[in-house]
Amino acid sequence: MFVQIIQGHVRDADQVKAALDQWVRDLSPGASGWIGSTGGVTDDGEFIGLACFTDLTSARDNSDRPEQGQWWERTSQLFDGEVTFHDSWNAVTDNHGDPDRAGFVQIMQGKGSDHDRAMELMVDHSDEWARFRPDILGTTACAYGDGEYTVAVYFTNEQEARAGEHKKPPEDLAEQMSELRHLNVQQPRYLDLHHPWIQTP
Known part of the structure; x- marks a missing residue:
């Protein structure tokens, strides 16, 4: 299983949740190999999310979709400062x-x-x-x-x-x-x- 971990401080947890819900509704049907995601925001405003795919190829195919890039361009504006990514190939x-x-x-x-x-x-x-x-x-x-x-x-x-x-x-x-x-x-x-x-x- 491949997992991408995304972290960063967010200004408004509700807006981030809405963006993730929009991804599930509109983009996930075309995300081959997507198993599920877990995320949330801590009391001090730090978002962490785990996006799980069956394999690395499926995750990369999803990232390469134009609609995925457009969605992330909008969603990334909800973060303050740096967003970090970690890729795990052996989750x-x-x-x-x-x-x-x-x-x-x-x-x-x-x-x-x-x-x-x-x-x-x-x-x-x-x-x-x-x-x-x-x-x-x-x-x-x-x-x-x-x-x-x-x-x-x-x-x-x-x-x-x-x-x-x-x-x-x-x-x-x-x-x-x-x-x-x-x-x-x-x-x-x-x-x-x-x-x-x-x-x-």
């Missing part, structure tokens, strides 16, 4: 429920020393994680650059997510979490999407 998902029904999404970003091992750990003990944290509906993990990563975690709702943070995991899951933490070479950054925009074909 993985691990779904225990239906992420499309998530009421809260938390994005974690950082840099690790071994993204291949991190990706393995992200999907390890999947069934046990589903039993331990039923509030987690799924994850999308993206690696890119020199060890950078973005992970989206989909929760039933924020209240259950916060309660789940305080649960003590069983030993094998605790070891998995410890190894993931030790792979980090910088402190991860968290972006909370209290009102996530989850769009699918």
Whole structure:
């Protein structure tokens, strides 16, 4: 799966949401390979979006469409300052429920020393994680650059997510979490999407 991550500060979250809704309505029918998108704006006005495609070729074909360029030309005006893009060619998902029904999404970003091992750990003990944290509906993990990563975690709702943070995991899951933490070479950054925009074909 190919995922493009878009980030930047926006002036008006409602205008950005309207632009994304317009893309889904008018442009997505011609976007071959588009699986879905997750986005939202944090409390301090930072937009982050994950556009998911089956493969890189489909994503590039979409970007090359004239109507896509015209849409982005208009939408980019809603951002203040720089908009950053990250492309992940080896994104993985691990779904225990239906992420499309998530009421809260938390994005974690950082840099690790071994993204291949991190990706393995992200999907390890999947069934046990589903039993331990039923509030987690799924994850999308993206690696890119020199060890950078973005992970989206989909929760039933924020209240259950916060309660789940305080649960003590069983030993094998605790070891998995410890190894993931030790792979980090910088402190991860968290972006909370209290009102996530989850769009699918």
